[in-house]
Amino acid sequence: MSADFQLLANVIDLFQNTIMPATLHVAAGRVQRIEPTGAAEPDPNLPYALPGFVDAHVHVESSLLVPSEFARLAVVHGTVATVSDPHEIGNVLGVAGVKYMLQSGQQVPFKFCFGAPSCVPATSFETAGAEITASDIEQLFREHPEIGYLAEMMNWPGVLHRDELVMEKIRLAEQYGRPVDGHAPGLRDTDAQRYAEAGISTDHECFTAEEALDKLAVGMKILVREGSAARNFEALIDLLPQHYEQMMFCSDDKHPDTLVLGHINQLVQRAVARGQDVLKVLRVACRNPVEHYKLPVGLLQPGDPADFIVVNNLTDFTVQQTYLNGELAAENGQTLIPAVPVEVVNNFNTNPVRPEDFQLPAPQPAATIRVMECFDGQLITARHDLPARVENGVVVPDVAQDVLKLTVVNRYHAAPPAVSFIQGFGLKRGALASSVGHDSHNITAVGCDDESLARAVNLVIEARGGLAAVSPDGQEMLLPLPVAGLMSNQEGYHVAEAYAAVDALAKQLGSPLQAPFMTLSFMALLVIPSLKLSDKGLFDGEAFRFVEAVV
DSSP states (O other), X not given: OOOOEEEEEEEEETTTTEEEEEEEEEETTEEEEEEEOSOSSOOTTSOEXXXXXXXXXXXXXXXXXXXXXXXXXXXXXXXXXXXXXXXXXXXXXXXXXXXXXXHHHTTSSSEEEEOBOSOSSSXXXXXXXXXXXXXXXXXXXXXXXXXXXXXXXXXXXXXXXXXXXXXXXXXXXXXXXXXXXXXXXXXXXXXXHHHHHTTBOXXXXXXXXXXXXXXXXXXXXXXXXXXXXXXXXXXXXXXXXXXXXXXXXXXXXXXXXXXXXXXXHHHHHHXXXXXXXXXXXHIIIIIHHHHHHTOSOOOSOTTSBOOEEEESOTTTOOEEEXXXXXXXXXXXXXXXXXXXXXXXXXXXXXXXXXXXXXXXXXXXXXXXXXXXXXXXXXSOXXXXXXXXXXXXXXXXXXXXXXXXXXXXXXXXXXXXXXXXXXXXXXXXXXXXXXXXXXXXXXEEEEESSHHXXXXXXXXXXXXXXXXXXXXXXXXXXXXXXXXXXXXXSSOHHHHHHHHHHHHHHHHHTTOOOSSHHHHHHTTTOTTSSSEEEETTEEEETTTTEEOOSBO
């Protein structure tokens, strides 16, 4: 039960756009009243009280933490709520996975808003562990009022062509009064208009300001994303002064080592440091997602749930206290939410691999390979057609030219690995493997030689999920992820340390990427062009068809 208390602070009102010294009176978990001191200007000797931050789009699974542990870390940075798409675990376990996330989130006072995944599986060109149908979505909406929205509609071609199944899911969201999230990278002009007219209300995949302006013009709300892999803050933030009423902040995917360091508070700091108006920035970070998704989150108004934060100033935004329903959830960098037991659920059934499983025969001595190129901080890839390096009739990596092998191994049943080539990972030796592989979460691995690839993949298989890094000299490291092959069952700060260690080994092996495992996880994301790899083969995301890796 929350305690009754009073707090003297510079109180920020995002409805009246004021900052004034006042006493907050909190009782029974709510803001009872706000009594101004009568001073006309903020008192520099007082801290600032403001609504808590909201991550407007995040896959909690990407933190490698179950929701209860994610909450324990996020509240330290002033986050009080997330809008969370559980389609990662949905692709592994279906509706049961969505319910698992609901149950985990309900064990803590943090305010999770989970969506009904709209695209499970994401495409027919990969093997997922489950399917979520339109009838499943209706059941989730009907039986779980806490399911707050239809999660990102990644099948934008289906929306544009008014595919019957896609439109049925959107109609269900409208019937049950839920907003529909978008996912349409690169969509412009009349295509953006047609996408919005179908009922899509947001997009978090804008790579340029021009693209965002097209979507703003047709009534969509734009999410400024800054995660562990995809980062679009610099491209979009200068739209905020004119379009702050239609914008939100999100992380999308956030690994535990970066979650320990900060969350939405970092975007607020950066925006204000660029000279943006602080009240407009806080409107984006706090108020807009609450109103758009109708979240049961207080906005520091009389009668609201007492969900708010106290910060030192409006420059650093160092969070001194985080309150949820009037209860102190974090103070001075320490979480006060107790850890709870974590149930382990999974769907993992495949056989160990051998080095020879990754061999690609060369059809001719002068063969050509289709190589995808990854980019730090982006989900998109480029395509290059390069001369193959051939030894003993098989195509081999060319480490000197940063042409490495990429493989996706089906984790739901035994099947031959899919193999192709990639640039941009920069490994000089060894291999990395991960059971986090958007969206179907098969095992994705990159490496300099077949032996290292096999060892890294087998470490993940033996653990029934995890992140692995190995070197040819026998050095190896594994972070087990027993919960759906996506999340740990351990305490969050321990997971962050373990992740930092395996990430450090990946960088010792040569990778210059800021988040090599996060980037690796997106190399199987077929809905983002240009080339990607699924367990069924190399996929051209622009032509929407499979292509040969070696020709």
